[in-house]
Amino acid sequence: GGRDWGDMLPFVLAAYRNLPHRSTGYSPNFLTFGREVILPGFPKLGLDEFRPHRLWERDLQTARQATIDTLERMWKYRSGMVNARRNPRELNVGQMVYLHRGQMPLNDVRKFTCMWLGPFSIEKKLSAV
Numbered sequence: 001g002g003r004d005w006g007d008m009l010p011f012v013l014a015a016y017r018n019l020p021h022r023s024t025g026y027s028p029n030f031l032t033f034g035r036e037v038i039l040p041g042f043p044k045l046g047l048d049e050f051r052p053h054r055l056w057e058r059d060l061q062t063a064r065q066a067t068i069d070t071l072e073r074m075w076k077y078r079s080g081m082v083n084a085r086r087n088p089r090e091l092n093v094g095q096m097v098y099l100h101r102g103q104m105p106l107n108d109v110r111k112f113t114c115m116w117l118g119p120f121s122i123e124k125k126l127s128a129v
Helices: 002-017 028-033 053-083
Strands: 096-100 116-121
Touching: 002 028, 028 053
Parallel strands: none
Antiparallel strands: 096 116
């Protein structure tokens, strides 16, 4: 049932950490330990357990750098997709603005709560963004 999820969690996490991620092509286990972890009950298929340390270290560094490059490229791509629909607004000193609360205050009723504070006057421009 739903009450034994705590007993299953270590097995679920072990399986998840052993799956290659679609964006990187590597599993979290490989990126952390430099090798795939053999799960109980799974056969050892084609694993080279006795590789020289320098090869192991080189492969791990290559995989980590490829992962960093891929994640940075995907972040830029996704940021571009999200920001393509945004129109940046320039705010100037003296302009009146409202501040949107990111989260509803505790113990407030949604229909009676205003999510905007202000108006406030801009006193100093700290950056162009």
